[in-house]
Amino acid sequence: MTASTASADRGALTRSAAYASIAVAALLAVLKTWAVWKSDSTAMLGSLADTGLDLVASIATLIGVWIAAQPADRDHRFGHGKAEALAALFQVVLIALSAAGIAMRAVGALVGGERVASADEGIVVSVIAMVATLGLLAWQRHVIRRTGSLAIKTDNVHYQSDLLLNLAVIAALALDRFVGIAGADPAFGLAIAAWLGWGAWRASSEAVNHLMDKEWPDDKREAFVAALAGHPELRGVHDLRTRTSGMHDFVQFHAAVDPRMTIAQAHRVMDELEARIEAEFPGVEVLIHPDPDGLVDEEGAAAEELLPAEPQGDPQ
Template sequence: MTAPTSDAALTRSAAYASIATALFLAVLKGWATWRTGSAAMLGSLADTGLDLIASVATLAGVWIAAQPADREHRFGHGKAEALAAMFQVMLIGVSAAAIAWRSAVQLAGGGRTAAAGDGIAVSIAAIVATFALIAWQRHVIARTGSVAIKADNVHYQSDLLLNAAVIAALVLDQYLGLGAADPVIGLAIAAWLAWGAWRAGLEAVDHLMDREWPEEKRQRFVEIAATHPELSNLHDLRTRTSGAQDFVQFHVDMPARMTVQEAHDIMEDVERDLCRHFPGMELLIHIDPEGHVDKPDDPLVEENLFDSLEKGNRG
């Protein structure tokens, strides 16, 4: 089952909005950097420039990820989102290093800023535009779970802090005479960007490495499967996420006397119900005859998860 077309359209709309916002902010901040000479503003401009490149990569990632499975990619193209996210993470890292270097040089040289009013006005406009974009991105993330849009959202959350920090740096430098404030805040911005890159990178790596679902989501899946009394001894559950699409497989026991057609009809009903609760999921159910033991020496083989569920409920 492929991700719904509406989800693909939503992720593309978030990517287009990100590109438009980055272009707008880059022009504003370029002018403000020229006017103020602020290291903090330069850091904010550098971050926005890299955001623009990253947003284009995000658009490419979500577009490729939305393509249906084909002969060469039978599991779909969802990991394109994780690759786009990793590209963004590398750009954030480069941005953080450049800002840290420029701030350290300015701190050592004792440079000052100018035209604080222009820089503050531009930063306020940037905050308003960024708030609007973040609101739309969060709506899209809630609907689609897109890892590429999540990584892009990290950029723009940090932009709110960046712009607030620029305002603080200009006020402290120009109006309170604290000349070291601008480069010190620039260093703080660089550290914040590096932390954001680390967090976004971890989730992208989880997708690329086929990490199991979070325990709460996995438990919810078992609970819904347990509402089907015809299923017995659900075991060897494996889950992963690729882009906006989930993949799940598990084994269940069925009576040996049951015909293939009867077992097939039951599994079709179970699959429809589970996919209703987990849209965009591709599900594979393996049927074992009652009493069958799967590879007893395999440490990854799980025992009956329905028993674990009952023990948890009693506890």
């Protein structure tokens, strides 16, 4: 499969997940609007607000994954992968706003001693919402396994919280209406708001890492160096820099070779290193700077030798 074909397949998968998310959010928004009207429940109102923001966030996700799937161009030579991180951050902002709004409504209901008017409609709608959400989560997990999309991951985190949110709504309605516990509905509304706020905090970290070009995890970097280490003509590796943008990985490093090599010989070694990298890390974009062995112009961490030292023989 060529890189362009793989990119097209990934784009189709991420768009399908975004379309599914939009469809589920639109359906649930209609049902929950009816349930809020019938029940006057704070918890259900919080669930409706969350679903409305789900719909907006899912549209943002669709735009983000569509832009991210576009090939590199003259103005964006590294591609458009960071559009997914921007879409994810947009979702985080919406989740945080939703949490704040629900918390304010819940506090007002607690102070005012409000009770729900009806529970049946809210419980039925919440059960339907859970079934629809489970189906959506299953498809999103499939797409994430195939693509690693950050925007879909963030959307998936949000919809996972929706399962607990809908359970909380059912519990709040049942306790308030059938058991007669005053304040149960707004109390659960506050718990939902806190859960959403925590989810927004967690979801923001990966998006920020992508935008800030955070280095690969240590185990991935070590596996990368190990893929290079077996080349017999490579004498050292330093100034390794890595980052991820959307589905694309980028890496650059200095490779030390015999200073007596011709340019053509050094170029051959670089080609062989790129082939090793492609075998272990398909699709990664690599920039290699060849250095004569022993020459290190960098300072600090960039000058650190990364290849494992060769074992020394027993002294004679």
